[in-house]
Amino acid sequence: MTKPTWDPAQYLRHAGHRARPFADLLARIPEPPGGRPRIADLGCGPGNVTALLADRWPAARITGYDNSTEMLDKAHVDHEGPTAGGGRLDFAHADVRTWTPEEPYDLIVSNATLQWVPGHADRFADWIAALRPGGTLAFQVPDNIDAPLHALMRDLAAGPRWRTRLGGVLRRTDSVPAPAAYLDRLTRLGCAADIWQTTYFHVLTGEDPVLDWVKGTGLRPALTALADDPEARDQFLAEYRDLLRTAYPGEPYGTVLPFRRLFAVAVKEE
Incomplete structure (x- = not known):
């Protein structure tokens, strides 16, 4: 999989829909054990x-x-600084594949990121070890790699026109383990784990809104791989756009994008 180059403006075009799963995850996270977590x-x-x-x-x-x-x-420009209750919000560079906590945490959370990290479940042990007793590891990941959104992208990239440029670029189909696998791993690591799935039916508006959505996330590795060839990039996007128009037809009220996500809240034993 190619490491994608990200475009914050494109990602934030659907900020409301993308933030809703995190709000749902946040609602299920228990209060941290410390007063200033x-x-x-x-x-x-x-x-x-x-x-x-x-x-x-x-x-x-x-x-x-x-x-x-x-x-x-x-993030630095828009959100960094002191918070209303005397806390602090900061941002720092780190690679989730290798990040190891250097201090105790009350909560480690991740939103729509771990699907990009091969073997991410192997990192859970280090993260949970850094939690204080009663602390929480919580995350949500897209769980729709089998949806037309991704299947059509993979099939197109693997076709004769694109396989040389895009073979092995996209996210793998096994990037998110089954819910039971997460439950087993987290429970064996000494946590009380709550695992669930939710399918959101996003109503998107505008021209080719599903393509616009995926240009901010799942399509980023392909766009990165074709960045040095704008003509090829635009051709790939046109072919993919036509496939998406058939798979996700527009309605008078908008285009419906079903999107399944997997959630996990794991509380470390006291």
């Missing part, structure tokens, strides 16, 4: 959902970590 947000992106943590725990010291300079620049 230490919180890490892994894969914070432009920081818009990290700021929701500060709304929930205004006295907390929160650090959002990401490996995209573009996303961190946006």
Whole structure:
């Protein structure tokens, strides 16, 4: 899989729909054991959902970590600084594949990031070891790699026209383990784990809105791989757009994008 180059402006075009799963995850996270909790947000992106943590725990010291300079620049400008309850919201560069906590945390959270990290479940042991007793590891990931959105992209990239440029570029079909696998892993690591799935039916508007959505996320590796050839990039986008128009037909009220996500809240034993 190619490491994607991120575009904060494109990502934030659907900020409301993208933030809703994090709000749903946040509602299920128990209160941290400390009065001024230490919180890490892994894969914070432009920081818009990290700021929701500060709304929930205004006295907390929160650090959002990401490996995209573009996303961190946006987060620094828009969200960094002291919070209303005397806490602090900061952002720092880190790679989730290798990030190891250097201090105890009350909450480690991740929103729509771990699907980009092969073997991410192997990192859970280090993260949970860094949680204080009663602390929480919580995350949500897209769980729709079998949806037309991704299947059509993979099939097109693997076709004779594109396989040389895009073979092995896109996210793998096994990038998100089954819910039972997460439950087993987290429970064996000494946590009380709550795992669930939700399918959102997003109503998108505008011209080719599903293409516009995926240009901010799942399509980024292909766009990155074709960045040095604008003509080829535009041709690939045109072919993919036509496939999406058939798979996700528009209605008078908009275009419906079903989107399944997987959630996990794992509380470390006291």
